Structures are given as structure tokens and as C-alpha cells.
Amino acid sequence: MEVSVVRLRSFSLWSRGMNYSSFNLPPRIVLQPNAKRIAILFENLGNWSSNYYNVPNHTMVASVFGVMAYSSSETAFVDEKINFTTHGDPIRIRFPHVDQHGENDTPICAKFRAGGLVKFKNMTKPYVCEVYSQGHYTLVVPSFPSPKEPNTRSHSKRFTKWWVLGFVIGFAGLVILVLILLALVKEAKKRRIRKMEKNSEGGELFDTFWIGESKLPSASMLRTQPTLEN
Known part of the structure; x- marks a missing residue:
């Protein structure tokens, strides 16, 4: 002093x-x-x-x-x-x-x-x-942090938050799109099977039988009777 x-x-x-x-x-x-x-x-x-x-x-x-x-x-x-x-x-x-x-x-x-x-x-x-x-x-x-520091940190936190949110939304959208494509493929396959069955009904009739989930034609076995020749 x-x-x-x-x-x-x-x-x-x-x-x-x-x-x-x-x-x-x-x-x-x-x-x-x-x-x-x-x-x-x-x-x-x-x-x-x-x-x-x-x-x-x-x-x-x-x-x-x-x-x-x-x-x-x-x-x-x-x-x-x-x-x-x-x-x-x-x-x-x-x-x-x-x-x-x-x-x-x-x-x-x-x-x-x-x-x-x-x-x-x-x-x-x-x-x-x-x-x-x-x-x-x-x-x-x-004695407290300058205004620039908290603004920078706040901006970084907001950016991270929106980035995570965008990633989650994008991933969920991708999953939904894949599920829709699988459903469309499955439906198209069913339509082809139904069309084939319909076409088969217009031809020769055969009995059918099932093996697992597959429907197969079944023909009756006919044996030609022998004839005696002179």
C-alpha cells in the first residue's frame, strides 16, 4: 500500500x-x-x-x-x-x-x-x-464465462440434437420402406400363383394334392387291359 x-x-x-x-x-x-x-x-x-x-x-x-x-x-x-x-x-x-x-x-x-x-x-x-x-x-x-462460449456450446448441443433426431427419423423411414417393398413382393408372388392356378383350371382336370404349402396335380393311374389275339 x-x-x-x-x-x-x-x-x-x-x-x-x-x-x-x-x-x-x-x-x-x-x-x-x-x-x-x-x-x-x-x-x-x-x-x-x-x-x-x-x-x-x-x-x-x-x-x-x-x-x-x-x-x-x-x-x-x-x-x-x-x-x-x-x-x-x-x-x-x-x-x-x-x-x-x-x-x-x-x-x-x-x-x-x-x-x-x-x-x-x-x-x-x-x-x-x-x-x-x-x-x-x-x-x-x-468472473463468469464470456457470452461467446455458452453460445458456441449451445449451438453445438442444438446441432447434435437435431443430427440425432434426423438420423432416427431417417432410419425409421428406411425400415418402413423395406417393409413396404417386402409386402409388395409377397403380394405380387401371391397374384402370380393365383393366376397360374386359374390358368390350370381351364385345361385338363387333374386331382390335386398338397405337399407342405404347395398344391400339385395328381393324375389317376389307368392300366390298359390286355386283349387276346387269335
Whole structure:
């Protein structure tokens, strides 16, 4: 954890702004209430960041940086806390050390507000947050999978489901087609047999007998009687 205090005149801050470490304060910063001298407190919570702040459903990938202003006098180096806002360019906070994160997870700026509320804002430059008021800031990434991953998995599951369903329907259709063809062949065979039987009835009559499922003609055996010759 690092804490630094810089004391200066409010007019100097208004006219020239100031740079300190990872902070860039532009000109035209308005103090509320106004003070002749001010003390600006710069904080880098470092490894203590997670002990003081937490972002639901997000992971902090940088230290928490803070910037605050206090009135200052000859008797009190740091007196009452005062607010300040910019009426021109934003305050820029650069985060020099950022933890590794997913390739598809772009860090976003997070501002900690009163009551545990957190305000998010996209970075304008890599690992740089642009803000317009004092407070505590950090960089965070979502702690849950990015939207692309579940969509890809869902698409893959839907594709597999429809592929299996199509295979089952196609196989069932093929089985039905084979059964229909077998039934047609069997019916055609029966028709041929009936036609043959009908044709046989128009010729010489024979007795018939059955062997298994086959119907065969049977002729009566007649023997020619012998005759005596003189």
C-alpha cells in the first residue's frame, strides 16, 4: 500500500493541473467548497485492494487507486475533505500493473461509490481510466464465462440434437420402406400363383394334392387291359 499527499494552491491546480505517478489531473478542476490551499491524497492499495473493496461477479485485475482532495491551512496540513470535478479534460489514471486475464476478457474501469455501489465504464486507452471526479478506481473483468462460449456450446448441443433426431427419423423411414417393398413382393408372388392356378383350371382336370404349402396335380393311374389275339 502506498499513500502520498501533495499540497498546492487551488489556483495552480485550476490553471495548470498536475501529474503525479499514475495520475494526470487536467486544468480547470473546480473545488466544492473552494479553498485557498488544498492537499491531494493519492492512494495505491496494492495487495490490500481486495481487503477493502469487492466487485460482485467480477475479478479485480489491478490495484485500487484513489484520489481525494482536502482543504489545507497553516495550522492543519490536511483538514476537511472537499469535492472536485473537472470542467474540461478528464482525469486519467494509468494502471501500470495488470494481472493476466482471458484473451476475450477486456478489462473495464470500475468506480466504487457510497453504499457498496459500483459504476462501470469502458477504457478509452489500454489500462487507462478517464474519470471526472475523485474516488477509488480499479480494472475488473467478468468472473463468469464470456457470452461467446455458452453460445458456441449451445449451438453445438442444438446441432447434435437435431443430427440425432434426423438420423432416427431417417432410419425409421428406411425400415418402413423395406417393409413396404417386402409386402409388395409377397403380394405380387401371391397374384402370380393365383393366376397360374386359374390358368390350370381351364385345361385338363387333374386331382390335386398338397405337399407342405404347395398344391400339385395328381393324375389317376389307368392300366390298359390286355386283349387276346387269335
